[in-house]
Amino acid sequence: MRQNIYDNLEFFNAYKMLRETDDNYNDLLEQPAMKRLLPDLTDKRVLDLGCGFGNNCMDFIKRGAKNVTGVDISQRMLRAAKHNHSHGGITYIHLPLEDLHILDGEYDFIYSSLCFHYIEDFDKLISDIYHLTSNGGTLLFSQEHPIATASSDSAGHYLSNTDGLPFAYCMNDYQYEGVRSIDWFVDGVIKYHRTMSTVMNTLCDNGFIIQSVVEPVPDKLALEKRNSLSKEFIKPCFLIIKAKKI
């Protein structure tokens, strides 16, 4: 299934509003961790998978990238990207990641932020990415953490103590991979749960060398901005992996 939830107007507007606040999980937790793992981008050919609003594409240009290709399934997202983050070195391409095999070219750095959990065939995705990566090139991606995507029913939630503070996380079905339907802005957003081992083995089996794995925790500043982030010490919500093709 190729889900283009970001072209759903109701979802798009709600998501846009979320990202425009300065206390969202991406900006406080995921993006700082991703930024710390960025390689030197000077003169690098960069591919951003699920580039969304294009802000990372522009950031890569500012960091010295030779050129950046931003790919997204959502026309609405790409219109916003072209409007706000246009640059001679950036090319935006409208393409579902399921069709990545039709892209050609070679990239020194392939980046994807919180997108892969929407893709059903992870093995094909990683295989396609591997073929687009130059020798010595790097893949850096984030996704929702397997512990966070595991539950297929209401068991995936925090338990609170008598003061209403979360103290534990309750999950099920970790070992059953596949579709998870969640209600996020709109009903029935489809994600795919994969175990930690499947994520790792898919990378290894396709030839990538895992270099770094991060399950980010919020820093003091982030916690001051958004106290609910303290839940991230109970269980991680994001998984970030940096891998290399040699």
Next chain:
Amino acid sequence: MRQNIYDNLEFFNAYKMLRETDDNYNDLLEQPAMKRLLPDLTDKRVLDLGCGFGNNCMDFIKRGAKNVTGVDISQRMLRAAKHNHSHGGITYIHLPLEDLHILDGEYDFIYSSLCFHYIEDFDKLISDIYHLTSNGGTLLFSQEHPIATASSDSAGHYLSNTDGLPFAYCMNDYQYEGVRSIDWFVDGVIKYHRTMSTVMNTLCDNGFIIQSVVEPVPDKLALEKRNSLSKEFIKPCFLIIKAKKI
């Protein structure tokens, strides 16, 4: 802390009895998964860390290993190993894994079953192992899964439905690493919780290339022998990693 719980007579006897039953988690879940990941051992120099009763040492000899060195902290375990699994090709050494740096030699295959979660300084352990591994050599180890070791209070347990069947797992403190004290046969057995990312990064940072990650689930036969293993579909209890030195 160097914990030698296996020399505690009460613990030793209870553990021995557990391993002698044919429906324990090791034999039904962990060992079959480990066996599937064994490389060709013909003429290989093998090191078994936490060799316990020595049954795997003997198995490696039967699989053609040139020689096997079994290391354990417990004199009581080693006495049983020498009694039941003695062989000209096997050398048993009494040594805490914390002192692995005093061992020399070079090994083509280093194996450890459910032992590393007792060791506080994982980085030193992996560094010591790396120095004992030959170029092209393999490390294969199992440990309790980070999801299983996470909880530092009573939150780490299964929730049951009205029929008494477990349907979800409840955990906390995943991101807080360190000592976990559990009551298992005797009170206050010490284990160390490490996140998945710490385990992976410690291997990568010390030079190992991760090859395979397994979170074993029971097969049909195992489930028939022990129905409680169905809980392993809710959350994994073991983590197995195979890594290579190149």
